[in-house]
Each structure stands twice: as structure tokens, then as C-alpha cells.
Amino acid sequence: MTDPVPYDQLLSILVRDEPRVLTRITALFGRRGYNIKSLSVGNTEHPGVSRMTIVVHGDRGVVEQAIRQLEKLHDVMKIIDHSLEKYVDRELVLVKVAITPESRVEVRQIAEDFRSRIVDVGRHALTFEVTGDEGKLTAFIEQMRPFGILETMRTGRIALTRGSNAEIASHIYHEGETQTLRPVVEGVEAREERARGVPNLF
Amino acid sequence: MTGAKALWATLANHGISTVFGYPGGAIMPVYDALTYYPEVRHVLARHEQGAIHAAEGWAKATGEIGVCMATSGPGATNLVTGLADAMMDSVPLLAITGNVARHLMGTDAFQEADITGITLPVTKHNYVVRDVEELPRIIAEAIRIARTGRPGPVLVDIPKDVQMAAYAGEIPTPHARPEIPAPTDESIGRALELLRTAKKPVIMAGGGSLDASAEITALARAWDIPVITTLMGLGAFPASDPLWLGMPGMHGSVAANRAISEADVLLGIGLRFDDRVTGRVNGFAPNAAIIHIELDAAEIGKIIRTHVPVRGDAKVAAARLTEGAVKGVWPEWTAQITEWKGRNETPEHWGAGYAVKAVVDRLTPDDILSSDVGQHQMLAAQLARFERPRRWLNSGGLGTMGFGFPAAIGAGMAEPGVRSVVIAGDGGFQMTAQELATLKMYDIRNVKICIINNSYLGMVRQWQEMFHGKRYSEVWLGDSNPDFLKLADAYDVPGYRASSAEELPAAIDAWLADPKSALLEVVVPHEHGVFPMVPAGAALYEMIESDPGRAVELKAQLADAPMNEVNDA
Ligand SMILES: Cc1ncc(C[n+]2csc(CCOP(=O)(O)OP(=O)(O)O)c2C)c(N)n1
Numbered sequence: 180m181t182d183p184v185p186y187d188q189l190l191s192i193l194v195r196d197e198p199r200v201l202t203r204i205t206a207l208f209g210r211r212g213y214n215i216k217s218l219s220v221g222n223t224e225h226p227g228v229s230r231m232t233i234v235v236h237g238d239r240g241v242v243e244q245a246i247r248q249l250e251k252l253h254d255v256m257k258i259i260d261h262s263l264e265k266y267v268d269r270e271l272v273l274v275k276v277a278i279t280p281e282s283r284v285e286v287r288q289i290a291e292d293f294r295s296r297i298v299d300v301g302r303h304a305l306t307f308e309v310t311g312d313e314g315k316l317t318a319f320i321e322q323m324r325p326f327g328i329l330e331t332m333r334t335g336r337i338a339l340t341r342g343s344n345a346e347i348a349s350h351i352y353h354e355g356e357t358q359t360l361r362p363v364v365e366g367v368e369a370r371e372e373r374a375r376g377v378p379n380l381f
Numbered sequence: 382m383t384g385a386k387a388l389w390a391t392l393a394n395h396g397i398s399t400v401f402g403y404p405g406g407a408i409m410p411v412y413d414a415l416t417y418y419p420e421v422r423h424v425l426a427r428h429e430q431g432a433i434h435a436a437e438g439w440a441k442a443t444g445e446i447g448v449c450m451a452t453s454g455p456g457a458t459n460l461v462t463g464l465a466d467a468m469m470d471s472v473p474l475l476a477i478t479g480n481v482a483r484h485l486m487g488t489d490a491f492q493e494a495d496i497t498g499i500t501l502p503v504t505k506h507n508y509v510v511r512d513v514e515e516l517p518r519i520i521a522e523a524i525r526i527a528r529t530g531r532p533g534p535v536l537v538d539i540p541k542d543v544q545m546a547a548y549a550g551e552i553p554t555p556h557a558r559p560e561i562p563a564p565t566d567e568s569i570g571r572a573l574e575l576l577r578t579a580k581k582p583v584i585m586a587g588g589g590s591l592d593a594s595a596e597i598t599a600l601a602r603a604w605d606i607p608v609i610t611t612l613m614g615l616g617a618f619p620a621s622d623p624l625w626l627g628m629p630g631m632h633g634s635v636a637a638n639r640a641i642s643e644a645d646v647l648l649g650i651g652l653r654f655d656d657r658v659t660g661r662v663n664g665f666a667p668n669a670a671i672i673h674i675e676l677d678a679a680e681i682g683k684i685i686r687t688h689v690p691v692r693g694d695a696k697v698a699a700a701r702l703t704e705g706a707v708k709g710v711w712p713e714w715t716a717q718i719t720e721w722k723g724r725n726e727t728p729e730h731w732g733a734g735y736a737v738k739a740v741v742d743r744l745t746p747d748d749i750l751s752s753d754v755g756q757h758q759m760l761a762a763q764l765a766r767f768e769r770p771r772r773w774l775n776s777g778g779l780g781t782m783g784f785g786f787p788a789a790i791g792a793g794m795a796e797p798g799v800r801s802v803v804i805a806g807d808g809g810f811q812m813t814a815q816e817l818a819t820l821k822m823y824d825i826r827n828v829k830i831c832i833i834n835n836s837y838l839g840m841v842r843q844w845q846e847m848f849h850g851k852r853y854s855e856v857w858l859g860d861s862n863p864d865f866l867k868l869a870d871a872y873d874v875p876g877y878r879a880s881s882a883e884e885l886p887a888a889i890d891a892w893l894a895d896p897k898s899a900l901l902e903v904v905v906p907h908e909h910g911v912f913p914m915v916p917a918g919a920a921l922y923e924m925i926e927s928d929p930g931r932a933v934e935l936k937a938q939l940a941d942a943p944m945n946e947v948n949d950a
Contacts, residue, residue, distance in 0.1 A: 251679060
């Protein structure tokens with residue numbers, strides 16, 4: 180609502196590691212027509228807690244609404260809105276590039292420039308692993324495109340806030356029950372506070 | 382102790398006195414264990430939809446959690462409509478379903494349905510109990526979730542072998558109710574500032590304001606602010622108070638819709654700005670700064686741009702806004718409101734409106750009025766005068782035909798000393814008419830059924846008349862309706878009938894005086910419209926006040942509106 184221009188926004192969501200939790204989250208986005216651009220899920224340092232990084236494409240109002248709807252889900256323990264913080268993010272991609280005896284050297288050289296590793300070597304193809312931010316991955320794929328890209332697979336972005344956790348602008352839910360998260364959340368400023376000044380937040 | 386017994390023990394510990402349900406193969410251990418727990422009453426409905434709407438009626442009348450249960454597969458899927466209904470209207474509800482044994486789950490076994498998958502979008506949360514050790518804890522947690530914050534339905538699915546497994550643990554007692562967050566000083570301060578500078582303020586109270594009724598009443602009177610109550614909020618402010626303007630929205634009062642359109646400050650309390658309330662969103666309260674008091678943060682700014690969000694308990698917020706009150710300094714506004722209120726018409730000629738008015742005029746402030754869905758519902762909402770909250774039960778958000786009668790039974794069982802009246806259409810009544818058997822079986826004496834029989838699916842007919850060139854497609858019931866009195870008689874329910882204004886008073890007297898639950902059929906003219914009306918896609922100030930002729934004109938104006946907006950009766 181405050182910014183009508185849609186752009187990619189990153190959310191990290193800590194959820195109870197229970198059956199259907201992924202369905203619940205994605206169903207919420209799907210039903211409201213918010214398009215998830217990428218989604219990665221994995222375990223965390225806390226047993227029973229999974230972490231998702233979601234990239235949503237939309238304007239600020241869409242993401243605000245998504246966060247508020249997510250807050251209501253019983254499985255959601257914590258939401259980190261990376262637009263309020265500095266963060267690091269990475270993505271991994273596997274790219275299989277066609278090669279010929281003539282192109283082989285050039286392809287390897289480009290890969291080296293990107294600090295990419297070769298993970299599979301075939302007679303007619305090389306498979307590379309590249310990690311980095313979105314821009315780097317896109318640049319890599321564009322460089323390789325002229326040689327013939329046979330297959331790619333991207334993991335989707337993952338993100339962590341920079342600095343100590345005490346500065347994370349996040350919402351914590353159901354504190355009574357989530358003892359495991361206690362040490363992490365101590366001293367956390369409520370998102371409300373952080374977001375002060377942004378119209379239409381509390 | 383089995384899981385099934387642990388279930389009943391947990392329910393009993395939570396003060397659950399009544400469960401509405403229907404048995405079947407996958408929940409038989411639970412029904413078997415029921416025989417050991419006489420402290421919990423099970424009410425056998427005649428359809429799972431009847432059971433869940435009865436549980437909703439119980440919850441809506443009392444504010445306490447309603448509980449229903451069903452077997453796996455078809456039993457469970459029959460609950461879906463009620464769950465969606467409870468979700469939309471924020472009704473605290475616990476639904477318990479049986480399922481096939483764990484080793485059969487996911488194999489398309491007999492009467493298996495993935496009910497947690499099916500109900501995911503229409504429950505606040507749901508569970509499959511995979512371990513009997515978890516069962517009582519999950520039930521306790523489900524009850525807590527259902528009634529915490531913005532209430533809603535929670536479903537717990539229990540595989541048959543878990544019901545039969547041995548349980549040796551504790552039986553949990555209720556969770557303490559968590560405190561509802563209080564609004565921040567800053568938000569209250571900003572709201573007060575707006576109220577102080579207002580010239581044409583109006584309060585709009587919704588379903589989330591029912592428990593703050595006393596505080597809202599004090600607030601409005603302290604400032605002299607007129608109050609509009611939504612369909613879900615009827616009763617949150619006494620109708621007898623001169624400040625009350627009626628209901629807003631599609632079939633709202635002229636006064637309410639005008640006031641919204643003219644207001645400079647709109648104080649919304651416990652509501653979600655449903656499209657039936659707002660009309661065309663960019664024409665809603667076009668001149669007003671909006672203060673929105675709401676517990677559910679997701680509702681603030683969802684539909685309507687909010688200038689001052691006040692998140693938290695409506696009780697606390699209303700009380701705090703009363704503290705700084707300055708008695709109304711807006712005589713012109715008050716005069717304007719009085720003039721609009723004066724235009725409120727009551728039906729003079731024989732028809733559905735006349736009949737509904739005659740019935741609701743006979744209600745006392747303690748009576749519970751439940752309605753089904755259709756023209757009669759809107760007429761009842763327009764014409765009934767509620768003095769206190771939780772006396773008006775209806776399906777606001779989902780608009781579920783078949784809701785009214787079982788809900789009246791549930792409310793009637795919750796408050797046996799109170800008259801529980803239902804107004805239904807001839808169409809909707811037939812969706813759950815079999816619950817007449819429930820009246821008979823439990824000898825329920827305080828449910829009074831009124832069927833407004835217009836031989837049509839009236840509300841759809843009205844839309845066809847106004848927006849589809851009077852092409853009355855598939856809405857005529859006249860040739861196939863049962864003789865409602867004979868139908869009632871088949872269940873030993875006394876029946877009365879009136880077909881004219883002259884017959885009506887005596888019929889109402891006899892119907893209400895009957896010591897048993899009774900049915901009154903009022904036969905009204907076929908064609909009758911509900912007005913005022915704001916057509917879908919129009920703004921509140923484009924309301925058709927009474928003259929259906931305007932419909933044609935509006936139809937032309939709305940020609941550009943997307944058809945789905947115009948069509949969704
Ligand atoms: C389960 C369900 N099916 C369909 C509808 C659509 N619908 C809304 S009002 C209405 C007509 C209701 O007719 P009746 O019960 O006779 O009441 P009346 O409008 O005549 O008072 C219909 C079919 C609905 N709301 N619910």
C-alpha cells in the first residue's frame with residue numbers, strides 16, 4: 180500500500196517441523212494470489228524447528244498482508260522480514276553446459292572467473308555448481324547460454340540477517356510453548372517498534 | 382484408559398457439557414467410551430451439517446466453544462460447510478473426526494478422506510493425532526486455539542486405532558486464557574485526537590465487538606456519536622438508543638449508508654470491512670479518516686486504508702477512548718442523522734417484510750433470533766431490534782442456507798430457559814429440515830420455527846428480477862414444496878399457518894403460546910423485494926432506496942462492472 184511497485188521481497192519463517200506445515204504456508208500464499216518466486220526449507224539449530232526462506236514478488240502491501248496472515252498460523256513461530264534489516268543471501272545453482280572440443284577451454288575459463296566448481300564431467304557436457312546472489316547466478320547463466328545450456332536447477336534463495344540475532348526485527352509467536360527459541364529471542368525488539376514510522380504498521 | 386476415554390475425560394475437564402454429532406465406523410470407540418461419561422451429553426443430529434451448525438448456534442449464543450463430532454470420510458466431509466461458516470464468522474468451535482486406522486491412512490481405505498487436507502483452508506488449525514500419548518494434549522491445545530485471539534474452528538482427526546490404544550498419562554485441565562493485548566498509548570492518543578477534531582463522526586461495530594458492547598455503548602453516549610452495527614454486530618449497541626442507525630451495506634439502512642458516505646471520522650470496531658458492508662471499496666466512506674480497532678492485525682488495512690490502526694482488545698480500546706470524551710459538538714450532524722433516521726420505512730403492505738416485522742416485534746430482549754439465508758434474513762436484520770449482544774445468530778460471512786434451524790436448536794439447548802426463534806425461507810429450511818427429529822428426540826420445547834414461504838428462492842429471484850431481465854431460472858419452489866405443517870406433524874411438532882395480514886396475529890399468538898417447540902408457516906406473496914439495496918459493484922451512496930425502477934438505471938451504470946460482481950447472490 181505504501182509502495183505500489185512490485186519487487187522481490189525476502190521473508191524467513193521459522194516453523195514447527197510438523198506434517199503439512201509446508202502446505203499450510205504455501206496454501207496461504209496461493210489462495211490470496213501472492214506468487215512465491217522461490218522457497219527453500221531446511222532444519223535449524225533447534226530440534227523441531229524448520230526454517231523457510233520465501234521470496235515473494237509483490238508490493239509492500241502484499242507482503243505486509245502476507246506476514247499478518249502468516250502470523251496467525253499456529254505452526255509459525257517467528258517471521259523475519261528481511262526488508263527491515265541488512266541480510267546476506269545465497270542461492271546455489273547446478274548448470275549443465277553443452278561443450279564441444281572447441282568450446283571446452285572457453286567454458287572452463289568462464290567458470291573459473293565465476294569461482295564455479297565442476298561437479299560432473301561428460302564427453303559432451305560439463306555440470307557446474309555456482310553459489311552467490313541472484314545477480315551472480317543470472318550473469319553466469321547468461322555467459323553460458325551461447326554454448327548451450329542443457330539443464331539448470333536452482334535451490335531458491337536462502338537468507339540470514341547480518342550481525343547478532345538480538346537485532347533481528349521479527350515477530351515471535353507462542354512464546355510460552357517454544358522454549359527452544361528462548362535464547363535466540365532474548366532482547367529482540369518487537370517488529371512493531373522497528374517498523375514505527377512506516378505508515379499502516381503498528 | 383483408552384484414547385477414546387481420555388478424549389471424553391479431557392472434554393469433561395474443560396467443562397464441555399454438550400457435543401453434537403453423528404456416529405460411524407471410524408469413531409465407534411469414541412461412541413463406546415461415551416457410555417462411561419454421563420457428564421457429557423451427546424446430541425444426535427440427523428445430518429453432520431445439522432450437528433455442526435447446532436454447535437455454532439451454541440457458541441454464537443453463549444460465546445463459549447461449541448463441539449461437534451463425526452465419523453471419517455462422508456461424516457467428516459459433511460462438516461466442511463459448517464467449518465467454513467465458523468471460520469468466516471470467527472466462531473470458537475472444536476470438531477472431532479474419526480479416521481481409519483493409522484496403517485490404512487493414505488491407502489484410499491473404506492471411508493477414508495484426507496479431512497485435514499480438505500479442511501486446511503477453512504480451519505484455524507487442524508491436527509491428526511498420530512500417537513495416543515498426544516491425544517489429550519492436542520484436544521486441550523485445540524480448545525485453546527479455537528477460543529484464543531480471533532476465535533475460529535479447530536479440527537482434530539483421530540485414527541481409530543489411536544482411539545483404542547491405551548493411555549496412561551494425565552488428563553489436562555484448561556489452559557489459562559491468555560491476555561488479549563491492550564492497544565498502545567500512541568494509537569489511542571491518535572484516535573482521540575481524530576475524535577476531538579471530528580465534525581461528522583460515526584461508529585461502526587462488527588461481530589468482534591459483541592463482548593465489548595457495554596464499553597462501546599458508554600463510548601458512543603459519552604461523545605454522542607451515532608452507531609452503526611453490521612449484520613454480525615447487531616446487538617452490540619441497543620437498538621432503542623436514539624444514536625443507533627441500523628445496519629450498513631448492501632441491505633443496510635438509509636441512515637447508516639448515508640452516515641458512512643458523509644462521515645469525516647469512521648471508528649470501526651471489531652470488523653473486517655466485508656464487501657457486503659463496503660459496497661464499492663473506493664466509494665466507501667470517501668470523506669472519512671478511518672480508525673480501526675481490531676484484534677486480528679491481518680484485518681487492519683486489508684480492504685480499507687486505515688488512518689489510525691488500533692490493534693488490541695476492543696473492550697479496553699473503547700473504555701480508553703471514553704476517558705477523554707467531549708460531549709458531541711456537532712448539532713448539524715445530529716440533526717442530519719435524525720432526518721435520515723426518520724426516513725426508515727416499516728412495511729405497511731402484506732408481504733414478507735410485513736410478516737417478518739410482525740414476528741420480530743413480538744420478541745423480548747432475552748429471546749434469541751436465528752435466521753437462515755435469503756430475503757427473510759435481510760428483512761429480519763433490518764427490522765428486528767436487538768437490545769443486547771449474542772441474541773442474533775446468522776451466517777454472515779459464508780451465507781449458508783440451512784444454518785438457521787440447527788443453530789436455533791443449538792442455542793435453544795445452550796439456554797433452555799430462553800425462547801430460540803428461527804426465521805427461515807421455504808428454500809433454506811429444507812436444507813436441514815430433518816433436524817425436526819432432533820427437537821422430537823430431545824423433547825426440546827423452546828425452539829420456534831417461522832417459515833416465510835414465498836414459494837421462491839426469493840433472494841435469487843430478486844437478483845434475477847433486477848439484473849437478469851426477470852428471467853426466473855430455477856428458483857420456483859411452489860410446485861414441489863411440502864405441506865410444512867404435515868412435515869412438522871410427522872415429527873410431532875405442532876404447526877400453525879397464516880396466509881394474510883388478518884390471520885397473522887392470532888397465528889403468532891398460538892405459535893408462541895404453544896408449550897412445545899412449534900412451527901409457523903407464513904404464506905406470503907411470491908414477488909417481494911428487499912430494499913434498500915446497494916447492488917454489488919456500486920458504492921453505498923448509490924443505494925436503491927425503495928423504487929425498483931431505479932434498478933434498470935443502475936443496471937446500465939453497472940454494465941461495465943465485472944459480471945461476477947453483479948452475479949454473486
Ligand atoms: C447452501 C447455499 N446454496 C445456495 C445459496 C444461494 N442463495 C442465497 S439466498 C438464496 C435463496 C433463499 O431462498 P429461501 O430460503 O426460500 O429464502 P428467501 O430468500 O425466499 O427468503 C439462495 C439460493 C446459499 N446462500 N447457500
